[in-house]
Amino acid sequence: MKAKNIVANFYKADLVLDVQALDTFFHPEIVFDWHSTKGFLRYNKKQLLEMSAELRKSYVSSKYDITHVIGKGDLVTVRYSQYVKTIENPNEEMLLAHFMVIWEIKDDQLYRGYQMSQL
Secondary structure (H helix, E strand, O other), X not given: OXXXXXXXXXXXXXXXXXXXXXXXXXXXXXXXXXXXXXXXXXXXXXXXXXXXXXHHOOEEEEEEEXXXXXXXXXXXXXXXXXXXXXOOOOOOEEEEEEEEEEEEEEOOEEEEEEEEEEO
């Protein structure tokens, strides 16, 4: 499968809250570097799946508004805004943050991620 299709399929579904689905997309040796408003964070597969489980405790849904998907070979860049609905207010969708991420694909899975986000 083409790298761009793998990444597009990853963002099409409500995967951030579905640990089992995430597990199938993440390479066993995934490393995810994230420059966030909290500083630099680095996650491995186990930590990403744990973060997803924690997010599920606060959010009932997550949606991506993707503006750009650019791919070349095994690298894909995505620019998007993420919207969520909280457990406390499931009828109101709110902006979580704006993101830019570069994904490297290996063995048809997300292998390396380099992400920046801004509120």
